[in-house]
Amino acid sequence: MLKVFKGAGVLAGAAGFALFSVAHAQSALLEEVVVTAQKREQNPQDVGISITAYSGEQLRALNVTSTPDLVAFSPGVFSGGAIAGQNSQYTIRGVTQNDFNDVVEAPNAVYLDEGYIAIGQGQNFALFDIDRVEVLKGPQGTLFGRNATGGLVHFVTVKPSLAGTDGFVDVSYGLYDSDGTPGTFHGEGALNVPLSDKIATRAAFVWNQRDPLLRNEYPLGAVGGSPGPGAGANLGNDDTFAGRLTTLFKINDASKITVALNAAKANLTSAPYQDVATIAHFNSAGELVNVTNAGPGETRASIGANGQDFGSDLNNDGTFGDSFGRPVPGGDFFGYRDPDGNGWRTSSDFAFRNSNTSRTLGADVDGEFHLNDSVTLTSVTDYKTFYKLFFLDVDSGPGNQIANYQGVSAYSLTQEFRLAGKSGPFDWVTGLYYLHITDHSINGLKFPQGSVVPGAPFDLGSDAHLKTDSYSGFGQVDWHFADKLTFIAGGRLIREKKNYDFIQAIYGTTQSLQVQVTPPLIIGPVIGANGPEAYNASTGTTLWAGKAQLEYQSSKDLLLYAGINRGVKAGSFNAPLPGGLAVPSSSLPYKAEVLLSYEGGFKYTLPDGRTRLNAAAFYYDYSNYQAFLFSGVSGVVINAPDKTYGGEAELFTSPITGLDAGLSVSWFDATVKNVPLRVDGPISKDVKPVYAPQTQATALLRYEWPVSWGGKLNIGGDAEYVSSFYYNLRNFDADKYPSSFTLNAGAGWRNDSLAVNFKVRNITDVRAGVQGFDLAGLCGCNEVSYKPPRLFELETRYSF
DSSP: OOOOOOOOOOOOOOOOOOOOOOHHHHHHOOOOOBTTTSSSOOOOOGGOEEEEEEEEEHHHHHTTGGGGGGGGGSSTTTEEEEGHHHHHHHETTBBOOOOOTTTTSSSSSEEEEEEESSSSSOOBBBBSSSSEEEEEOOOOOOTSOOOOOSSEEEEEEEEOSSOEEEEEEEEEEOOOESSSSSEEEEEHHHHEEEOSSSEEEEEEEEEEEEEEEEOOOOTTTHHHHHSSSSTTTBBEEEEEEEEEEEEEEEEEEHHHHEEEEEEEEEEEOOOOOEEEEEEEEEESSOOEEEEEEEOTOOSSHHHHHHHBBBBOOOOSSSSOSSSOOOOSSSTTTTTTTOTTTTTSEEEESSHHHHHHHEEEEEEEEEEEOOOOOSSSEEEEEEEEEEEEEEEETTOOOOOOOOEEEEEEEEEEEEEEEEEEEETTEEEEEEEEEEEEEEEEEEEEEEEOOOOSSOOSSSEEEEEEEEEEEEEEEEEEEEEEEEEEEEEEEEEEEEEHHHEEEEEEEEEEESSSSOOOOOOOOOOOOEEETTEEOOEEEEEEEEEEEEEEEEHHHHHHHEEEEEEEEEEEEEOOOOOOOSSSSOOGGSSSSEEEEEEEEEEHHHHHHHHTTTEEEEEEEEEEEEEEEEEEEEEEEEEEEEEEEEEEEEEEEEEOOOOOOTTEEEEHHHEEEEEEEEEESTTTOOOEEEEEOTOOOOOEEEEEEEHHHHHHHHEEEEEEEEEEEOEEEEEETTTOSSEEOOOOOEEEEEEEEEEESEEEEEEEEETTOOOEEEEEEEEEEHHHHEEEEOOOEEEEEEEEEEEE
């Protein structure tokens, strides 16, 4: 292993970007951090990839307790997804995919201990007993086996040790500064026990509990009947429990096998969206061209080309004119106006406690065998199962109209064999990779009991079965062909097969939290000679990814690099919701996307080791970029050209003992070209990708000093700026969150075994946007959601 920094006051991230540590500074200062971005242990300053990495201690110090928390401290990385944050996926340098159907894989891969997480919902999980996380930006498909077009995030857990018994217990409790003063609890622990001189086991767990943040005033403003017993619950809780048992078997000094079993469950409320009144604008041809926030005196349902009321699509049939006007000026189609705007009070009818459930199980077997002094064989076998059923109130208000359900039952199996070694001037790695995914996804519109829609209760649903088999061979060679110069070449050849079965149907239902109870009455998506029928398809595709790069190590402190990468993500199939705007069956398949990435950068450490500066610039040229187009009440992935250019920089310095400071910034300009405003529509325009703020910046400052009664005191803070971003690909005016500036601070005391910390998150109590959906035609509203309010938190950690 390789030391990243030296110096008494230093807290180093593995990418060279330091994080202030409110706790555990001593171990963070002295830790030896490595990354495995190229399938071997390296100092990140010697790797010509834009990497941001964090130790487990740094993650804890920054309150990174779940995967979405990571984005605040990773320049160029953001979070998108659906279900008001209950489902989230990473965006890297504007490369994103926010389709809420779990039949779609993300373009930014997430790995846990080298095991690929294939299902979108699986990317949102609690972090516990983490050794480090590596964020790799830019295409990584040469050495990582799946969909790393935009980059990847790799979480590495703490492994068992034969050195002795040790562990920790970490408990924190906090109160949010909002209505009802909701509380939040985090409990985490681990125990490492050697069972013999050849076997050790490590058990770890985490339990997160949070009271709901949104106070629900339902039946305030109610329209229609109640959707069922328990309706109107407060929203936005967390109740997650996860555990892991890992066992190390040391066969001999040259061979070891690690077996890990993990499980997690979450019981959550219905999605914590809020309602903001919006209004659709149409041109003279009756085409939707914009959506804006409804003014306080607005009484029209929508606005036609001549300013007339163009009506609504309350019946969800894609035709406007079902009704006209708004019952309350400035309200939605049901006369609802949020009682406190973007505050923490709401009124939502389809809001239930513990309605949203998810379960994951996993097993991972890793084998490492040193065949000789220069060659290592590695085997990684990973199996995961996923289950979820989530609900949300489509209009996010008290009008009983439509709810949405999203469910998945899936499993994945991956197997990788690879050889890595060194031969003269060559470092090399080669291997074989196999992936199987069986995915059953259901998604639908629920018209519950009491709904204002005639014929309720019933479900209007989609049912998709997708099986994927992917086979690939890969290799990379680093040729140190001259003093200080290295040429890197690599590639991956992929053969991918998919089998797809998809129906749209009407189902009978009796209870609000049951879905698709009766046999389906098929209504599509194909209209054949004998009427509606299922869509069935099979594909087989050969793809390839590659890399060529030149690196110049001018001194031990400065690395320069420039290269070209070809990334690829296979095509697949859509599973749109029925109803609303029609989606022809020809739009169900979409093509593979191909990215050519040109990138150059440098990594520089000052000779005294106390200051480090890294920077990179990139240009992306996409063919058939896969973008999610949401219109009406559903959406599909389309293919469109995309161009992106930008850069990132990270600075860390520890000028005096005990003082650490850091600054990171990212900027890019991304354009998705010729995006239609609806599928097969006559109007197209160039747009910005969703959940892709153009500018992000984070600043960190920390100071620690010894005290006379023993141990050390510390104080620190961080600030994050995020520019505005869209949450709908059409880039309408209402579909945009404004920029935000967030401050956090903390102070603490620690010694060798005990740490106590007090933290304040979101000091200025800003409303930073999370996720949203445009439903202006259906309910005269958009769904919106926000990050939590100001939090005061006390943490205690005991290590033994």
